[in-house]
Amino acid sequence: MAVILGIESTAHTFGVAVVRNGKILSNVKSSYKTGEGGIIPMDAARHHRENKEKIYSESLLLSGIKEEDIDAIAVSQGPGLAPCLLQGMGFAKELSEKLKRPIVPVNHCIAHLEIGRITGAKDPVMLYASGANTQIIAYASEKFRVFGETLDIGAGNFIDTFARYAGIGFPGGPEIEKLALESGCKLIKLPYKVKGMDIALSGILTNLKQKLESGEYRLQDLAFSLQETVFAMLVEVAERAMAHTEKKELLLGGGVACNKRLQSMCRTMCEERGARLFCPENQFLVDNAGMIAYLGEIMFKSGIKKNPGDVDIKPRERTDDVKVTWR
Numbered sequence: 001m002a003v004i005l006g007i008e009s010t011a012h013t014f015g016v017a018v019v020r021n022g023k024i025l026s027n028v029k030s031s032y033k034t035g036e037g038g039i040i041p042m043d044a045a046r047h048h049r050e051n052k053e054k055i056y057s058e059s060l061l062l063s064g065i066k067e068e069d070i071d072a073i074a075v076s077q078g079p080g081l082a083p084c085l086l087q088g089m090g091f092a093k094e095l096s097e098k099l100k101r102p103i104v105p106v107n108h109c110i111a112h113l114e115i116g117r118i119t120g121a122k123d124p125v126m127l128y129a130s131g132a133n134t135q136i137i138a139y140a141s142e143k144f145r146v147f148g149e150t151l152d153i154g155a156g157n158f159i160d161t162f163a164r165y166a167g168i169g170f171p172g173g174p175e176i177e178k179l180a181l182e183s184g185c186k187l188i189k190l191p192y193k194v195k196g197m198d199i200a201l202s203g204i205l206t207n208l209k210q211k212l213e214s215g216e217y218r219l220q221d222l223a224f225s226l227q228e229t230v231f232a233m234l235v236e237v238a239e240r241a242m243a244h245t246e247k248k249e250l251l252l253g254g255g256v257a258c259n260k261r262l263q264s265m266c267r268t269m270c271e272e273r274g275a276r277l278f279c280p281e282n283q284f285l286v287d288n289a290g291m292i293a294y295l296g297e298i299m300f301k302s303g304i305k306k307n308p309g310d311v312d313i314k315p316r317e318r319t320d321d322v323k324v325t326w327r
């Protein structure tokens with residue numbers, strides 16, 4: 001029996017969760033939002049600092065677990081924005097010292113993949129499309145390998161930047177999805193940028209901005225065309241990774257995967273190749289501490305325990321840098 005506290009703070013979200021034996025007892029978060037403009041890292045960090053105690057107390061209360069029953073503190077160590085990561089890591093170290101419990105440092109991207117186990121996914125290819133990250137990840141030869149990724153910006157940042165340009169605040173994804181539904185399926189031709197297994201989004205962003213500026217297109221139609229084009233690119237590379245690895249499961253992760261149109265395109269692709277689609281509920285798709293505690297428990301049970309002095313943030317840690325000893 002193990003009780004693990006998880007802390008997430010890589011970007012806009014500060015979250016605390018409690019997991020006991022693979023069961024998520026609480027998953028509480030507060031997300032930094034803006035009326036207009038994108039994330040300012042120092043402001044997001046301030047949001048985390050101001051909310052951490054409250055989120056921690058709420059999460060503990062909801063879980064019904066007492067502080068002294070926590071066996072270890074799992075924390076998202078990277079990748080992410082350094083000022084934000086420092087808030088989570090600092091808090092984890094404080095708790096570790098106070099409670100005399102070890103720290104389990106967790107890679108955020110791998111946590112998105114491993115939380116897929118609660119949906120039944122065993123050995124999936126993951127399409128991970130979040131704000132800052134967009135990768136196709138699968139486990140092969142003792143590592144989580146990146147089969148394809150964005151060459152420039154993450155799919156969420158891409159959508160948010162276009163939305164911001166169109167006068168929509170952060171996060172822009174849900175609003176773009178709504179606008180797309182009002183389009184009446186009017187497809188405007190946009191550049192389609194798949195390069196081998198990778199995708200590139202900044203050229204499409206420029207093209208979309210120019211089209212919006214020209215005044216010749218409705219925002220609804222641009223939103224619709226953005227989704228159709230960019231999601232097709234994501235599905236194409238995910239499918240190629242499935243073909244190459246001969247895996248029969250596709251798992252979705254990241255906030256962009258909340259998008260119903262992306263989910264439906266993935267479902268169609270999986271049906272056509274006799275594969276299964278796994279999509280965690282939204283609270284586990286977006287950044288959350290539940291997945292950190294969940295993977296933290298698996299790692300803790302495999303023997304990974306660190307002293308506070310031996311862990312630090314890793315803002316640029318890559319998925320394939322992590323030595324996987326728990327699979």
Ligand code: AMP
Nearest residue numbers: 130131156171172173254255256259287
């Ligand atoms: P994450 O970084 O994983 O927490 O995801 C946040 C990103 O997901 C932001 O860029 C959001 O704009 C994006 N997002 C959230 N909901 C949707 C949606 N329904 N459609 C597209 N993108 C979304």
Ligand code: MG
Nearest residue numbers: 130254286287
């Ligand atoms: Mg994420």
